[in-house]
Amino acid sequence: MLFYALKRFGVAILVALSVSVVTFSLLHVSGDPAAAMAGESASEEDIEYVRKHYGFDRPLPVQYADWAYRAMHGDFGQSIYLKRAVSGILAERAPTTMILGALALSFALILAIPLGVLAAMFPNTMIDRFALTIAVVGQALPSFFFALIMIIVFGVWLRWLPISGHSSWLNFIMPSIALGYYATPAIMRLTRAGMMDVMSSDYIRTARAKGLKPRVVLFKHALRNAIIPVVSLSAVQLGFMLGGSIVIEAIFSLNGRGSLAWQSIQRSDFEVMQAIVLTIATFYILLTFLADLLNAFLDPRIRVS
Amino acid sequence: MAERILSVENLKVDIPVASGMLHAVQGVSFKVDRGETLCIVGESGCGKSLTSLAIMDLLPSKAARTADKLELDNKNVLDIPEDQMADIRGNLMGMIFQEPMTSLNPAYTIGNQLEEALMRHRNVNRNEARDRAVFLLEKVGITAARSRLRQYPHQLSGGLRQRVMIAMTLMCGPDLIIADEPTTALDVTIQAQILLLLAELQKEFDMGLILITHDLGVVARVADRVCVMYAGQVVEQGSAKQVFEDPTHPYTQGLLECIPIPGKTERGSHLGSIPGIVPSLVGDMNCCHFAERCPHASDPCRAEPVGLRQGFTEAHDYRCLLTPEQCADNLKQKVPA
Amino acid sequence: MANGTVAEKLPSAQAILEPSPTSLMLKRVFGHAGMTIGGGVLLSIFLVAVLAPLLAPHDPFSQDLTKRFVDPIWGAKGTWEHVLGTDGFGRDYLSRMMFGAQTSLLIGFSAMLISGILGTALGVAAGYFGGRVDMIITFIITTRLAMPVILVALVVVALIGSSLTIVIWVLGLLIWDRFAVVMRATTQQVRAMDYVAAAKALGCSTLRIILTEIMPNIVNALIVVATLEVAHAVLLEAALSFLGLGVQPPTPSWGLMVSEGKGMMFFKAWVIAIPGTALFMLVLCINLLGDGIRDVTAPENRN
Numbered sequence: 042m043l044f045y046a047l048k049r050f051g052v053a054i055l056v057a058l059s060v061s062v063v064t065f066s067l068l069h070v071s072g073d074p075a076a077a078m079a080g081e082s083a084s085e086e087d088i089e090y091v092r093k094h095y096g097f098d099r100p101l102p103v104q105y106a107d108w109a110y111r112a113m114h115g116d117f118g119q120s121i122y123l124k125r126a127v128s129g130i131l132a133e134r135a136p137t138t139m140i141l142g143a144l145a146l147s148f149a150l151i152l153a154i155p156l157g158v159l160a161a162m163f164p165n166t167m168i169d170r171f172a173l174t175i176a177v178v179g180q181a182l183p184s185f186f187f188a189l190i191m192i193i194v195f196g197v198w199l200r201w202l203p204i205s206g207h208s209s210w211l212n213f214i215m216p217s218i219a220l221g222y223y224a225t226p227a228i229m230r231l232t233r234a235g236m237m238d239v240m241s242s243d244y245i246r247t248a249r250a251k252g253l254k255p256r257v258v259l260f261k262h263a264l265r266n267a268i269i270p271v272v273s274l275s276a277v278q279l280g281f282m283l284g285g286s287i288v289i290e291a292i293f294s295l296n297g298r299g300s301l302a303w304q305s306i307q308r309s310d311f312e313v314m315q316a317i318v319l320t321i322a323t324f325y326i327l328l329t330f331l332a333d334l335l336n337a338f339l340d341p342r343i344r345v346s
Numbered sequence: 347m348a349e350r351i352l353s354v355e356n357l358k359v360d361i362p363v364a365s366g367m368l369h370a371v372q373g374v375s376f377k378v379d380r381g382e383t384l385c386i387v388g389e390s391g392c393g394k395s396l397t398s399l400a401i402m403d404l405l406p407s408k409a410a411r412t413a414d415k416l417e418l419d420n421k422n423v424l425d426i427p428e429d430q431m432a433d434i435r436g437n438l439m440g441m442i443f444q445e446p447m448t449s450l451n452p453a454y455t456i457g458n459q460l461e462e463a464l465m466r467h468r469n470v471n472r473n474e475a476r477d478r479a480v481f482l483l484e485k486v487g488i489t490a491a492r493s494r495l496r497q498y499p500h501q502l503s504g505g506l507r508q509r510v511m512i513a514m515t516l517m518c519g520p521d522l523i524i525a526d527e528p529t530t531a532l533d534v535t536i537q538a539q540i541l542l543l544l545a546e547l548q549k550e551f552d553m554g555l556i557l558i559t560h561d562l563g564v565v566a567r568v569a570d571r572v573c574v575m576y577a578g579q580v581v582e583q584g585s586a587k588q589v590f591e592d593p594t595h596p597y598t599q600g601l602l603e604c605i606p607i608p609g610k611t612e613r614g615s616h617l618g619s620i621p622g623i624v625p626s627l628v629g630d631m632n633c634c635h636f637a638e639r640c641p642h643a644s645d646p647c648r649a650e651p652v653g654l655r656q657g658f659t660e661a662h663d664y665r666c667l668l669t670p671e672q673c674a675d676n677l678k679q680k681v682p683a
Numbered sequence: 684m685a686n687g688t689v690a691e692k693l694p695s696a697q698a699i700l701e702p703s704p705t706s707l708m709l710k711r712v713f714g715h716a717g718m719t720i721g722g723g724v725l726l727s728i729f730l731v732a733v734l735a736p737l738l739a740p741h742d743p744f745s746q747d748l749t750k751r752f753v754d755p756i757w758g759a760k761g762t763w764e765h766v767l768g769t770d771g772f773g774r775d776y777l778s779r780m781m782f783g784a785q786t787s788l789l790i791g792f793s794a795m796l797i798s799g800i801l802g803t804a805l806g807v808a809a810g811y812f813g814g815r816v817d818m819i820i821t822f823i824i825t826t827r828l829a830m831p832v833i834l835v836a837l838v839v840v841a842l843i844g845s846s847l848t849i850v851i852w853v854l855g856l857l858i859w860d861r862f863a864v865v866m867r868a869t870t871q872q873v874r875a876m877d878y879v880a881a882a883k884a885l886g887c888s889t890l891r892i893i894l895t896e897i898m899p900n901i902v903n904a905l906i907v908v909a910t911l912e913v914a915h916a917v918l919l920e921a922a923l924s925f926l927g928l929g930v931q932p933p934t935p936s937w938g939l940m941v942s943e944g945k946g947m948m949f950f951k952a953w954v955i956a957i958p959g960t961a962l963f964m965l966v967l968c969i970n971l972l973g974d975g976i977r978d979v980t981a982p983e984n985r986n
Contacts, residue, residue, distance in 0.1 A: 284831025
């Protein structure tokens, strides 16, 4: 088990490295950091000066090595626009996105898992159809549209929730729902399929033959096994959410990493963009790694021997 | 003298399928006494497994079960509320299934699964349940029982898992155990051990045992009474001695010809076979179910359903239009010169 | 497999190919009506998009600042001249919606083609050759999966500049992962079949085997994933355009129309509701069609 974990960890590091290489190349090939830094009204000479001064004229691999070396020491460079260390800005903005992600995932799980279980227990009934309808809608509805509709309905017509800002936890309700519902169909489908699979298995028949109460059969025996792949999926979905929060944060004016990404994109703030993509990728990798570990932990067949 | 544990009368199981109604079990009746082993024999698809599931009320939701009488320990268990039935399952009667490899929950230790079987029905704490589990594991021949409790099912072999299943069924000291082909999925060498074990335990705990199998060799070893099923019906029922020595129904005769019986079958003689296939049980069959394949069938056999009639003794029934004497004659003719 | 641990970590192709709730539901209720309805509506949208120049009542680009935000036909002051009203520049909404369909479908299909070719090539190679090749390609796929698509797309488009072509290429070069994963898994399955071994024994060249034995058997899965990815591309383009980094004005794009209408949404919700609902309907129908195909070709029976 330990060897397994170490091997996965090694691969994870390699993937993170590749992501940083790809992102770095994409950024420097697509745009010109010197021009971005020099500003809009800069002349050719100004740009050239910036280029030489900050070493943007060096070969790309050299620039990358330099960046990577600094990054490993936690130095992600300076934000062109904010004139501060990127790592500091990231640290400030991270909590909001984390909270948003966690709430979004919680929403998705609270909605998807019970629905999936119910749909599996009562296939082809109204409950099942209701669950499937939610899944269908969830997969087809664009998140930004959903967010705007919610704002109109809950923010303006009903006046239940605040529209923007981050003054209280209420501010997080709509964004979490807007971000989380997209994961609901996948989780619900997996729960439903897993439960239906498990419910028809032999050990559930044994549990019933022992005279165990239905609730015990359902939760202790069935769900415990069906939930294993759902845990992995949830971790992966959380990774996606952390990466895809940019749209939601922009709409709801939340001060998280996503909106930071949005701002730095608009201002061509290279160092910030590079750092954000890397951090998000790292989180995703960490989460999938965690999902694997959880998977192995929850299944005694992997955990023991 | 013997105490009646189980009475089943006219048990029927119907399952709606795409092409109509499948009459999987058609009017099956039998009884089991304390200390007695009843073997239900038949080929795949004859309805023997569904019969056992019907007794436990563990049929799939689409299946419909009816019976004139279903009594456990002389108490009616037919059409009782589910929660009462759940109190009886695992408590007064238990069941052992065919596939030990998948019949235990992979996520919990075997100790956990054994203990919960007892704690569900009795007011005991975990330590008491654990002691009983150890006691029973040793009874079924598992060494180092106490440390085994902490193991997971995937760490045990098939034979060991089946022993655990047996121990689990015994946790509450049931009056009746139904074993549905408990040895089919195991090695031949282990089969014998498990069967012997069941026989010993039955004597020791003074239970009734229903053993469902398609293996006549198994039946010969352990049965007190035999119930032969074919195409959803009981075609012959009697003491093991009766059925093996004087099989009456043509199907039973055919079955016994198919296997070599040590002591009876002569070296070099041909083993028989029963040509044809099992009829479909969808819809109504207004004739003898075995008529298509029976070497002695005649027109009356194909015209109307055939009922059970008494055989050579009171405790012996069979389902054929021929008299017992005619059947015995048929048998004599088959014995090679 | 030597690359066991890395390869195992890919999303399950089975999960993608398994019948979705949509198909299961509709199968129960309507038989294969889901596919029919979805396909039918999709076909209508496609026809509208293709025939937009003929069908549109007005020029989608002509502005009339005296007629800004005229209500649609169901509104108080709606007229038949502008059935769906007008936008902030007085442009006819219905016409813009029709041309917007062009944008969505064009980008959806083009991006799907690019990502399909790329992803299928990678997936088939990984599935067929196995070993080192598989290890490398799986690593590439995992790397791609770790990168946040929307973010990277936004970054690249922001730096290069956005246009229809650029959006198509950026999306196409980013969303090939599901193709790769599914094609890899399917190819592995097919490769293990006896007829492939037979072809090899006959001495057929690798390319020939891939084209004649492997491809025909993975085409079903390919079509299913292709439809899913069209929907995916449509949603991504809409999000990009909504943020202003997709299709540029004055080109009509439904995502862009939602963004342009945002300012008025509290007063005239229809400004965003119309393009938003259209997006929803389009993606829904594509999904229904894809599920219908999945149903009919029934990989579910493999379970």
